Amino acid sequence: MPRPRDPALGLKALQTAFGRSVRSATANPADLQLLAGSEDATAFGRRIDVYRNNAWQFFLTALERTYPVTNRRVGADFFRQLARDYRVQHPSQHGDLHWIGAAFPAWLADRMAGTGYEWLADLARLEWACEMSVAAARRDPVGLESLGRFDTDVLPHLTLVLQPSLQLVASPFPIWSVWQANQHDDAAAPVDLATGAEHCAVACVADRVAVYRLEAADYRLLQHLHTGMSLGDATAAAGTDAETPDRLLSRLLGWAFGEGLVVQVVKASPA
Amino acid sequence: MTGVLLPAPVPGLIPARAGIGLRSQHHEAILETAAPPAWLEVHTENYFHAGGPAVRALERARSRYPLSLHGVGLGLGSADPIDRGHLERVRDAVQRFEPGLVSEHACWGHVDGEHFNDLLPLPYTEEAVEHLAARVREVQDFLGRQILVENLSAYVSFASSQLSEGEFLAAVVERSGCGLLLDVNNAYVNAANLGSDLDTFFAALPRHAIQEIHLAGHSRRRVGMHELLIDDHGSAVCDDVWDLYEDALRRFGPLPTLIEWDNEVPPLETLLAEAARAEQRLQRHHAAAA
Numbered sequence: 001m002p003r004p005r006d007p008a009l010g011l012k013a014l015q016t017a018f019g020r021s022v023r024s025a026t027a028n029p030a031d032l033q034l035l036a037g038s039e040d041a042t043a044f045g046r047r048i049d050v051y052r053n054n055a056w057q058f059f060l061t062a063l064e065r066t067y068p069v070t071n072r073r074v075g076a077d078f079f080r081q082l083a084r085d086y087r088v089q090h091p092s093q094h095g096d097l098h099w100i101g102a103a104f105p106a107w108l109a110d111r112m113a114g115t116g117y118e119w120l121a122d123l124a125r126l127e128w129a130c131e132m133s134v135a136a137a138r139r140d141p142v143g144l145e146s147l148g149r150f151d152t153d154v155l156p157h158l159t160l161v162l163q164p165s166l167q168l169v170a171s172p173f174p175i176w177s178v179w180q181a182n183q184h185d186d187a188a189a190p191v192d193l194a195t196g197a198e199h200c201a202v203a204c205v206a207d208r209v210a211v212y213r214l215e216a217a218d219y220r221l222l223q224h225l226h227t228g229m230s231l232g233d234a235t236a237a238a239g240t241d242a243e244t245p246d247r248l249l250s251r252l253l254g255w256a257f258g259e260g261l262v263v264q265v266v267k268a269s270p271a
Numbered sequence: 272m273t274g275v276l277l278p279a280p281v282p283g284l285i286p287a288r289a290g291i292g293l294r295s296q297h298h299e300a301i302l303e304t305a306a307p308p309a310w311l312e313v314h315t316e317n318y319f320h321a322g323g324p325a326v327r328a329l330e331r332a333r334s335r336y337p338l339s340l341h342g343v344g345l346g347l348g349s350a351d352p353i354d355r356g357h358l359e360r361v362r363d364a365v366q367r368f369e370p371g372l373v374s375e376h377a378c379w380g381h382v383d384g385e386h387f388n389d390l391l392p393l394p395y396t397e398e399a400v401e402h403l404a405a406r407v408r409e410v411q412d413f414l415g416r417q418i419l420v421e422n423l424s425a426y427v428s429f430a431s432s433q434l435s436e437g438e439f440l441a442a443v444v445e446r447s448g449c450g451l452l453l454d455v456n457n458a459y460v461n462a463a464n465l466g467s468d469l470d471t472f473f474a475a476l477p478r479h480a481i482q483e484i485h486l487a488g489h490s491r492r493r494v495g496m497h498e499l500l501i502d503d504h505g506s507a508v509c510d511d512v513w514d515l516y517e518d519a520l521r522r523f524g525p526l527p528t529l530i531e532w533d534n535e536v537p538p539l540e541t542l543l544a545e546a547a548r549a550e551q552r553l554q555r556h557h558a559a560a561a
Binding site: 009010011012014015016018019022023035036037038039042043044046047048049050051054055058059062091092093094095096097098100134135136137138164165204207208 | 316319320321322323324327343344345346348349350351354357360379380381382383384385386387388389391393394396398399402426427429430431492494495496497499501
């Protein structure tokens with residue numbers, strides 16, 4: 001039952017005009033005329049508002065879900081403003097809402113540079129690490145006894161395969177403390193931002209995200225192990241602040257195996 | 272001894288009974304409920320991840336329920352190329368969860384590199400039919416199976432449209448070989464918002480292609496001089512939509528029917544009560560057909 005009302009508008013041209021109308025604060029009259037044809041362009045424009053509002057709400061909600069602590073720290077109104085500005089430079093690039101916040105920490109670092117709020121970007125990096133961690137595959141962990149299969153002289157040449165969900169985030173600011181203080185609905189305890197650097201490991205274990213605060217030396221060692229260095233090389237590269245390398249390695253291995261972060265122990269091939 | 276060779280049971284086949292949309296709030300409760308629904312449907316994109324609590328929860332649910340995967344992010348009718356990465360993740364989810372049905376929407380969602388993460392309406396033109404049918408064929412070829420395409424709720428109609436919505440969908444079915452997912456609430460919303468005729472819409476749909484029905488709630492919003500029905504999936508199915516569902520069952524027979532509730536998600540018991548209302552109607556039509 002053909003019933004042409006207006007000259008056909010090509011699909012690509014229609015979607016481009018519609019997209020512009022949804023993206024902008026108010027639709028361009030020329031686009032509305034193109035889309036509505038002889039119909040009431042003003043009424044058509046009001047209906048476009050529904051789509052504009054949907055697109056914005058989906059974007060904002062996705063960002064709020066990914067960055068709940070950042071949102072809480074800056075307040076809902078300022079977070080909405082940040083989200084609006086971020087969307088201008090980083091419109092959604094995926095049909096999957098999960099990725100909307102991927103560029104937010106880097107964008108926030110630029111936005112906050114020189115404002116005294118640089119720590120917010122690092123907090124956002126920690127929250128994105130949580131998002132990535134929860135999405136990662138989980139492998140069955142192995143226990144500390146898996147090291148016992150090897151002769152003592154081989155131990156320095158072993159490498160560890162760690163949980164795919166493991167993420168490492170370091171900051172000159174106490175971002176773990178801020179994150180931790182905002183995990184409950186009651187008022188967050190104040191955190192003194194002058195207390196300095198914190199080093200974090202994020203992993204999804206037992207179906208929940210765990211965020212650990214590590215000593216700087218432990219973090220460096222874990223970082224090297226994460227890149228595939230052998231136990232011996234990683235320990236040497238990590239350096240120590242006060243304790244012996246063996247003690248550092250022993251403590252970190254006890255923690256990593258205990259938390260289920262190690263999924264395989266591999267004897268490195270000789271060079 | 273001779274006998275009738277019965278077709279082998281199809282693992283995960285979706286029964287012509289009432290199911291519910293599984294949302295994260297109910298991941299645990301759905302495993303423990305004393306009144307389980309006949310099947311579950313999830314939004315495919317929520318289970319794209321390699322792991323995590325949601326994926327494992329769905330794996331547990333999948334072991335107990337037939338499952339349907341319902342996509343909301345492919346933007347099948349977008350004039351720009353289909354996102355192959357997204358399509359690959361759909362395929363991965365299909366291979367992982369082995370759903371009885373896979374569905375998407377008769378919509379578009381991205382242009383010039385920007386995704387709106389919404390289900391945007393298509394013009395009902397010959398060009399759009401050809402384009403959407405080609406995209407559906409591309410997806411079906413890639414997945415190695417038929418998909419269902421759902422009729423959209425819309426707030427605008429385009430001046431360039433040449434076909435009715437029913438004619439448009441029938442043409443897409445004919446040229447792509449896809450099935451249809453009939454969303455009764457969407458049809459109701461469109462009739463109210465755009466003045467489309469429900470009888471004409473139903474009459475144009477190819478009966479053989481309809482394999483699933485969706486039911487959902489909508490809200491009302493004043494927009495300018497008019498009241499629009501907003502397909503927000505945030506409330507119970509209204510009486511008018513239940514009546515329209517009865518009409519659909521009379522026309523198309525008992526079909527797998529889903530209760531969708533995505534916003535202001537209520538306790539599982541509320542969803543199950545809605546599903547029970549659909550199940551009662553389905554059983555009546557099953558009995559009448561027997």
